[in-house]
Amino acid sequence: MSVSNPPSSLAALDDRMRTIFREIVESYLETGEPVGSRTLSQAGRLSLSPASIRNTMSDLARLGLLTAPHSSAGRLPTHSGLRLFVDGLLQIGELSANERRAIEGQVGGTGRPVKDLLGEASAMLSGLAGGAGLVMTPKQEAPLRHIEFVSISPVETLAVLVFADGHVENRLMTTPDGLPPAALVEAGNYLSTRLKGRTLGEARRAIEEEMAAHQTQLDEAAQSLVTRGLADWGGPEGEQSLIIRGQAKLLENVDAAEDLERIRLLFDDIERKRELIALMDRARDADGVRLFIGAENPLFSLSGSSVIVAPYMNSEQEIVGALGVIGPTRLNYARVIPLVDYTARVVGKILDGGR
Template identity: 40%
Template structure:
């Protein structure tokens, strides 16, 4: 636990470093903290903060900078995110760029908006599909190869080839098709999976095997249909913390290419209410000490369907990023909920 003096000095150091990007020395900190403390006292407190792993000295003769642990303490206990007023320019810009009459473009517009407002990287997951199928069909392609056609209520069609343990004739596949459509159409993939567990013993073996394979194919189709829209990757080239470290930049751009990993991170965020902040490698999905993620879920008609956020350096203005992400999630929710 830090006493009030140490907390005040840590808060002043983090805010100064975020603003200037330069290690903070005791003289600068003395002016910034507003406390009448001697340089020796400030140096002693800074030494204590360094022993606690909250700040670090990048060079032997330089000032101190926050560590990811120091940022975390700052964000959790010292940050007060101010709400934006209704007439704030950020809010007006967001409203202008998100067009409720074009829902298919809202996701791309939101990623671009997040990137523009933050000057970092904007990421948005496309709304998750409900996983309900309207119609299913099995077609024989060849020996032990079957095409599964899944049709969603909105007309979206997913095709998957499955490999079966034995060869099926088209009449057997037609029987499985009719049975599945008659008993399970309109249910979600997960509901079908749950019912199959209880009914599989009552079904003939070949129909049960085909249905289980169809459920697996449907689950894979839904997972692969998830999309992540990324905007503003090149903004990181202008960030002082990354600009001269081509190794770090290369790893970051590799991350944006592997969008499935971003999906995992944002999926965790979608299970929490409000804004989430990951700082300096706290998430195994984004294991970079120089990187932070500020994210929030968004809804359609009161149901969480996706997540959006900002990815940037740990040295970011967290209060402003929280505002940007929170407002954008609300506006995206409103835009997608309008019929």
């Protein structure tokens, strides 16, 4: 059977084709099952015979919008068909006031470390959307203002980093053996002097050069703590990480062996975090929510998954990160799209200090 290129808009479909196409896609998104002509006819919403519906389904298949899995008489939307449906037929509702308050309550709360806040947002997205929640952390480029070390236990030290933009991050470190309490104060003063007005990456390079030239006035214990801190806070400046929560959600309601195989492939995709970060970074170029369906991105060519992503902004309205949901192509787009959009706005507002 020859298949033409899928139409780029609904204008290529007549009213009958559009109605049947919509019924099939909505049924698939609800059940995940192929839809047959007899099922559509018996549903009573179409005043057409099974034969007429079957002919129209064949026309939609030739257009590349529907496909028949295996020998099933039923049809499923292709990735191109889902894209056409989302762009032209999907009715996206508004979140209720209760849903908005629930998001604000679960993610809200200023004063927490940024990664804790973003981890909560990722878990919340997973729970509400039924997929895995994804949050790309901001690039940390703000200059530092102050740092101090606090002893938590004989083997753990908390580094408190205060940034010029007002946010605070706590980093838990392993305490070097035999470190006296006075070394915590000495190391904190040393770092605060050299960090002030510099980004973490800039300060790290300057301090490493100073230590390499043996120009520091620190004693051995304090220098050991500073060196340990620089290693713990290492990585390229501006590096972003990906927080993923709720992968177990993807295993819910998986019955058929082929569905389990798709989820396995999806887990493989998720493990390729660098490529997933690159995909989410594309949301930084968008004004609002972006949707990637199946083969539209090479990363999901095998698992046939969808990603719904939205950027979040800092107080200067600069896009600093992105968050979203990844799951099977039968995600509830009408619900997940506004959910992701509103969560991104809430996260941006919290990072801006609640203003």
